[in-house]
Amino acid sequence: MNNQQNRNLNKLVKIALLSAIAVVLMYFDFVIPFIPFAWLKIDLSDVPALMGAFAFGPIAGVVIELLKNLLILVVKGSETMLVGQLANFIVGCALVVPAAWVYHTNKSKKTAILGMILGTICIEIVGILANIYILLPAFGMGNMPKDELIKYVTIGLLPLNGLKAILVSVITYILYKRVSVSIFQVDSNFNKVEKRKLKSI
Template sequence: MPACRTARRKGESDMTDYGKLLEAVKSNVTFILVSILIVVCVYFIAKGLEKLIEAKCGMHFNSEKTKVNRLVVIAMFSAISAILMFFEFPLWFAPAFYELDFSEVPALVGAFMFGPTAGVAIEGLKVLIKIALKGTTTMFVGDLANFIVGCAMVVPASAFYFTKKTRKSALIGLITGGLCMVIAGSLMNGFYLLPKFAELYGMPIEALVAMGTKVNASINSVFTLVALAVVPFNILKSIVVGAITLILYKYISNLIKGQHAVNK
């Protein structure tokens, strides 16, 4: 009888472990599918904006003349962006899992040269390169977040820039992109990324909130974590990245405009 009870308990334990394994697989598969869907949607949004710009301005983003240059620049800027992701800086008002980097700068420059889809490609490739070289410490949630908020700035900024292709339109585009970054980052963190991060790590979301409380006692919920950490984080990032891009624009504007002349 004791042997039977032991066997029964072992069987129940195995079933529990099997159930946990299935649940973990289900969660990861769902996350992967959602990530792929987000990437596809972002690409088609960027592609749609390019089509609108082509119809309005009479230019072509993917002409045969620029195909090789486009691929070279995307590859080069993706590598530079990936390297920049290794240099992350913690911020005093946000938990440790929010760190500032400048990897959006090459993506913005590339998007100003070749259009929104080039920016999306750079954003996606930089994340893949970074994962290949460094791996992930966030179960890929942070990597997806980086892609989303990066594209949220790069796509509208470059699309707006191409309507006039002047320093002023670049500035307005960067401001618009920064606002989109803040909105997208806030909504995605609050409703999907933070809950998914907690789920994949098997921890209560309150644990993430507690990490925010350590740096700011006013953070006591997901809402306040987003409002007092995510929002200012993305505002600061958009300002810094936008300022660097504008400074670089002064030196590379001739290169960008020369590329646009070839596109026509």
């Protein structure tokens, strides 16, 4: 097995591991007391996805988001006729992809923070649009009266997705800085210069 194959195998193993961790985290979802919609819950399964996207690029983040939702279907099933898993995937990608894309333009603390800010903005916009045009209709709530829809968006989706993005971003920033070097040291083809760059994240 050549060096490139070793790198690809290591990458796949790490993506699979992060996906498995994300599935475990999906079991620990919780409601926000001040949000009056019981079905709107937060979990931290986007943390492994964002870490993987920072490490390997936006596509890896999308793969982790996809795998975790497929795996949770296998081990737990769906109580929402797949709507919950679709929502989790769409909203997760809305946060992870922009954040990783900005970060990979020039890896630094600044681009990581800017990327997560952009991801937070995107999760808010995409979350609203996806709910109005895809998720609510799929769940049989497409005819929600306008005033109820506005209430759902303003005191439900906006605070929920905003809080989720902040929690995921802060936890990822703290953890990724500490574990990135150990993750990449597994691959001996990373030279000392690259490792110094990783330590400066």
